[in-house]
Amino acid sequence: MILLSKHSNLAHLNTSTDIPKLSEFISLFEGLEKKLDYGRLIKEKESFESLLERFIVQEEEVQKVKASKADNYNIFDILAVRHYEAKVHSPFLAHLLDPKGSHEQGKLFYRHFIESVFKEDLIKTNLLNGVNLQVETELSSQYGFIDIAIRNNSIDNSFILIIENKIYAGDQERQLERYYEYARNILRLSDKQIRILYLKPNRARPGAFSINDDLYKKLKGNVLQEIGYKEDILPWLKNLKNEIKAERVKHSLQQYMDVIKTL
Known part of the structure; x- marks a missing residue:
C-alpha cells in the first residue's frame, strides 16, 4: 500500500x-x-x-x-638508377651536350650550357665556335678515365672541355692533376685551350687529394671551375626547356630535372 x-x-x-x-x-x-x-x-x-x-x-x-x-611517374625512379654517376648522369648530360645526339636539337643544349656556365666572353666565343665537336664519356688514357670530354679538333680552334662528375664518389689520387696533364702532354693544348669543370650536387672545391693547393690556385677561375647540379645544371635545363621542339625530349628532361632536385 x-x-x-x-x-x-x-x-x-x-x-x-x-x-x-x-x-x-x-x-x-x-x-x-x-x-x-x-x-x-x-x-x-x-x-x-x-x-x-x-x-x-x-x-x-x-x-x-x-x-x-x-x-610521380619517373623512369629514373622506376629503374632505381637516379644515383648512378657513370651509368646515368654522365651519359645523359653528355648526350644533351652532343649536337649529334638523338634529341635532334643540334647545338641548343651545348650553346645554352656554355653561355650559362662561363662568364668570360673570350672563353664563350672559343667554345661556341667549335665546329667539329666530339663528345665522349669515360675517355680512357694512361692518365685515367674522364667522365665527359668535349673536344674540338681544328687548326685554328682546338680545345677540350672536361667535366668531372662527382655525386657520391670521392676524389681519386691526383685525379684533376692527371686530367690537366693529359690535356697538356697528350693533346698538346695550352691553358687557354683547356677547361675543367668539377661537378658536384652543390658547388664544392676539389680536395687536395685530387689536386694540390699550388696547382689549384694556378688553375682556379682560369682552367678549373666548380659547378653544381643545383646551382648550374638545373637552371641551365630550366632556361632552355621552352626552346625544345620535341615533346619526348621535354618529358625526359622534366623527369631528369626532378631527379636533380633530390641529389
Missing part, C-alpha cells in the same frame, strides 16, 4: 484513475523520445550519405587529374 503525505502534491491523486493516466503519459513520452532520437539518426544518416557521395565524386575527379598528369 502506498502512503501519501497530506502535504504531498500527489496526495489528492485518485489511485484508481489518475495513476493509470500518469503511466500512459510516461509511456507516450518515452515513445515520443524514441521517435525523436530515430528522426535525428535518420537526418544524420542522410547527411553522412550526402557527404560520402560528395567525397566519392571529388575522389573520382582527383583520380582523373592524376591519370592525366602522372606527376
Whole structure:
C-alpha cells in the first residue's frame, strides 16, 4: 500500500484513475523520445550519405587529374638508377651536350650550357665556335678515365672541355692533376685551350687529394671551375626547356630535372 503525505502534491491523486493516466503519459513520452532520437539518426544518416557521395565524386575527379598528369611517374625512379654517376648522369648530360645526339636539337643544349656556365666572353666565343665537336664519356688514357670530354679538333680552334662528375664518389689520387696533364702532354693544348669543370650536387672545391693547393690556385677561375647540379645544371635545363621542339625530349628532361632536385 502506498502512503501519501497530506502535504504531498500527489496526495489528492485518485489511485484508481489518475495513476493509470500518469503511466500512459510516461509511456507516450518515452515513445515520443524514441521517435525523436530515430528522426535525428535518420537526418544524420542522410547527411553522412550526402557527404560520402560528395567525397566519392571529388575522389573520382582527383583520380582523373592524376591519370592525366602522372606527376610521380619517373623512369629514373622506376629503374632505381637516379644515383648512378657513370651509368646515368654522365651519359645523359653528355648526350644533351652532343649536337649529334638523338634529341635532334643540334647545338641548343651545348650553346645554352656554355653561355650559362662561363662568364668570360673570350672563353664563350672559343667554345661556341667549335665546329667539329666530339663528345665522349669515360675517355680512357694512361692518365685515367674522364667522365665527359668535349673536344674540338681544328687548326685554328682546338680545345677540350672536361667535366668531372662527382655525386657520391670521392676524389681519386691526383685525379684533376692527371686530367690537366693529359690535356697538356697528350693533346698538346695550352691553358687557354683547356677547361675543367668539377661537378658536384652543390658547388664544392676539389680536395687536395685530387689536386694540390699550388696547382689549384694556378688553375682556379682560369682552367678549373666548380659547378653544381643545383646551382648550374638545373637552371641551365630550366632556361632552355621552352626552346625544345620535341615533346619526348621535354618529358625526359622534366623527369631528369626532378631527379636533380633530390641529389
